Amino acid sequence: MALQHTVVFTLAHAAGSPEEAAFLDDGRRILSAIPGVTDFTIREQVSPKSDLRWQFSMWFEDLAAHEAYTAHPDHVDFVASRWATEVAKFQEYDFVDQP
Numbered sequence: 001m002a003l004q005h006t007v008v009f010t011l012a013h014a015a016g017s018p019e020e021a022a023f024l025d026d027g028r029r030i031l032s033a034i035p036g037v038t039d040f041t042i043r044e045q046v047s048p049k050s051d052l053r054w055q056f057s058m059w060f061e062d063l064a065a066h067e068a069y070t071a072h073p074d075h076v077d078f079v080a081s082r083w084a085t086e087v088a089k090f091q092e093y094d095f096v097d098q099p
Contacts, residue, residue, distance in 0.1 A: 001096050003066050006057040008045070009090035015053070023086050027056060027078070034072045036065035052091060066094065 013019040024042055032040035043055040060066040069075055 001062055003060045003063055004057065004095045005060060005066055005069075005092075006055055006095070007090055007092045008050075008052040008055045010051060010053050010088045012086055012088045019086070023082060024054070026082065030074055030078050031056065031058070034069050034074055036060050036069050052089065 011020055011023060013023065028040060028042060031037060038059045038061075040056070040058045043057065045053050045055065060069065
């Protein structure tokens with residue numbers, strides 16, 4: 001059963017800053033290269049109803065592929081070295097389709 005993993009977040013960096021661009025670019029480059037990740041996208045929130053500005057979304061073939069991604073050294077390093085220090089606030093969601 002396919003799984004969509006998504007995180008919606010706000011960065012500690014100023015909107016439009018080089019630091020913001022670098023985080024988004026590095027996130028795409030590093031996370032999309034991890035085995036099992038498909039359809040990696042970055043979206044920007046445009047509704048004033050949410051203060052969370054960015055979304056990373058990706059698909060996995062199944063829960064096992066998602067678990068392998070979570071434990072992958074590149075993911076672990078990105079979370080520790082970038083996410084933990086550059087993300088001000090976030091929500092994480094994992095969805096599977098219902099029959």
